[in-house]
Amino acid sequence: MSTENTPESSKVEADKTMPQVGFIIEQDEGNKWRVLRNVYSGPFSDVYIVSDVKSGVRYAMKCEKTMDNARSVLRLDVLVLRATIGLVGFPHFIAAGRTFNYKYCVMQLVGPDLGRLRRTRPDKKFTMATALRILDQTLTRLENLHDAGWLCRDVKAPNFAIGLDTDESTIFMLDFGFARKFKDSDGKVIPPRAAAALMGTFQYCAVSAHSHKDQSAKDDLESWFYMAIELLKGPLPWAAIDGRKNHKLIGEQKQLIRSEPAKSTFFSGVPIQFQEILQLIDGTGFSDRPCYARLRELLHQAAFSNSVTLREPFDWENNQRMQNKADFVGELGESNLASARLDAKNSHDLIMESSQKSAKKEPHEETKPVLLASVPPIAVPVQVPNLGPTHANLISTAAKDNPVVSTPPSEPEPHKKEPQEEVKPVLLASVAPIVLPVQIPNLGPALANIISTAKELLRQSPILRERRKEKQEEEAKKTGSSTDHSHDQSSTSDDN
Numbered sequence: 001m002s003t004e005n006t007p008e009s010s011k012v013e014a015d016k017t018m019p020q021v022g023f024i025i026e027q028d029e030g031n032k033w034r035v036l037r038n039v040y041s042g043p044f045s046d047v048y049i050v051s052d053v054k055s056g057v058r059y060a061m062k063c064e065k066t067m068d069n070a071r072s073v074l075r076l077d078v079l080v081l082r083a084t085i086g087l088v089g090f091p092h093f094i095a096a097g098r099t100f101n102y103k104y105c106v107m108q109l110v111g112p113d114l115g116r117l118r119r120t121r122p123d124k125k126f127t128m129a130t131a132l133r134i135l136d137q138t139l140t141r142l143e144n145l146h147d148a149g150w151l152c153r154d155v156k157a158p159n160f161a162i163g164l165d166t167d168e169s170t171i172f173m174l175d176f177g178f179a180r181k182f183k184d185s186d187g188k189v190i191p192p193r194a195a196a197a198l199m200g201t202f203q204y205c206a207v208s209a210h211s212h213k214d215q216s217a218k219d220d221l222e223s224w225f226y227m228a229i230e231l232l233k234g235p236l237p238w239a240a241i242d243g244r245k246n247h248k249l250i251g252e253q254k255q256l257i258r259s260e261p262a263k264s265t266f267f268s269g270v271p272i273q274f275q276e277i278l279q280l281i282d283g284t285g286f287s288d289r290p291c292y293a294r295l296r297e298l299l300h301q302a303a304f305s306n307s308v309t310l311r312e313p314f315d316w317e318n319n320q321r322m323q324n325k326a327d328f329v330g331e332l333g334e335s336n337l338a339s340a341r342l343d344a345k346n347s348h349d350l351i352m353e354s355s356q357k358s359a360k361k362e363p364h365e366e367t368k369p370v371l372l373a374s375v376p377p378i379a380v381p382v383q384v385p386n387l388g389p390t391h392a393n394l395i396s397t398a399a400k401d402n403p404v405v406s407t408p409p410s411e412p413e414p415h416k417k418e419p420q421e422e423v424k425p426v427l428l429a430s431v432a433p434i435v436l437p438v439q440i441p442n443l444g445p446a447l448a449n450i451i452s453t454a455k456e457l458l459r460q461s462p463i464l465r466e467r468r469k470e471k472q473e474e475e476a477k478k479t480g481s482s483t484d485h486s487h488d489q490s491s492t493s494d495d496n
Contacts, residue, residue: 202243
């Protein structure tokens with residue numbers, strides 16, 4: 001268990017917040033790190049620069065809240081970093097732990113990410129030599145990750161960064177919050193699930209992900225391909241589409257670039273070898289091992305055909321100004337790079353839609369999300385005021401003749417305007433002496449018919465008719481008495 005030392009004045013605040021500048025995080029093993037500054041705050045985690053209290057060496061520390069976190073990603077980061085220990089281009093894993101408020105992972109500190117570096121360029125793209133050299137290294141990172149049994153499921157430029165100092169020519173792969181183990185203990189690819197939530201970033205995820213299909217190694221490479229086009233040409237054609245509102249439109253755009261006329265426009269300005277690269281990726285099966293060697297060979301052919309070599313310096317090498325500028329480029333840029341799955345409601349609805357198309361149900365998928373539209377309406381019983389046993393019997397009879405049926409709501413049929421037949425507020429019977437008017441909600445034509453019939457029966461009630469008759473007779477007697485009295489007065493007057 002780790003502890004956190006803070007200035008006395010900040011202790012109350014520290015219990016409720018993520019690490020603050022100046023905090024010292026100490027492990028039982030004796031490791032101590034001082035928080036220097038926050039460099040990134042995202043929907044799932046925060047990233048800080050920390051320094052070892054003893055040696056002064058700087059590291060990156062990724063933190064997430066222990067409670068009330070939108071999605072736990074740190075565990076996956078730790079698992080992948082441990083699985084790739086000793087591999088070039090993956091940050092060195094230093095330590096992991098937790099305090100009462102948050103969990104953390106300390107790892108090697110790297111430089112600016114490729115997304116920010118690209119956006120520092122006036123034309124928002126790298127030179128041909130730099131782009132191809134980046135693609136050569138990132139392809140190797142994906143191959144190593146897949147061989148370790150993991151999928152990234154969020155391949156994009158911001159998830160690759162350059163090294164610091166003497167490592168500035170090495171591309172590091174980072175951020176494995178959406179990673180997934182896709183091989184079993186024997187190294188065999190796990191069969192696809194019937195449906196899966198859309199994971200990753202809308203702009204770069206594979207076409208199959210837009211249809212809520214399970215992802216495999218080929219889908220990581222498809223995302224890598226879209227990243228390649230962006231590095232070579234700048235923003236992708238669908239960059240302006242808000243994937244959170246219409247991710248399927250982005251998926252359709254990705255389908256269109258595979259055939260004319262969109263194909264020619266999409267591939268203009270990039271080496272012709274990238275058409276074969278996409279064909280090779282599309283032709284890879286779910287359980288197949290991608291042909292990384294052939295993809296790498298096509299990259300080398302693209303470099304040769306464009307008179308560049310993969311040994312030329314990167315655009316940022318010996319260009320500290322470019323690296324410094326990358327630190328001030330916004331995270332979103334022009335392409336809305338926020339990595340996020342669909343919100344829970346939409347994701348569940350779309351997964352359900354995809355699952356219903358599957359002929360077989362997998363045994364482990366016992367609990368399925370249910371669409372609200374498929375739930376029948378609830379029949380709500382309504383009581384009328386205490387009008388006596390006779391009236392209660394009449395209403396009970398009407399209810400039996402017009403039962404409420406629990407069926408999905410239908411469009412109301414047009415009807416003639418009859419104000420006297422409109423559903424009026426009904427008083428709820430209660431043991432309490434106070435009777436409150438309650439407006440009956442629109443629960444369907446069946447309940448409206450019951451109320452209408454009950455009202456009609458009440459109007460035809462013998463007791464009410466008898467009372468009306470008695471009232472009319474009383475009014476008639478009063479009227480007659482008044483007339484006789486007036487007549488007597490007139491007679492007297494005449495006699496006088």
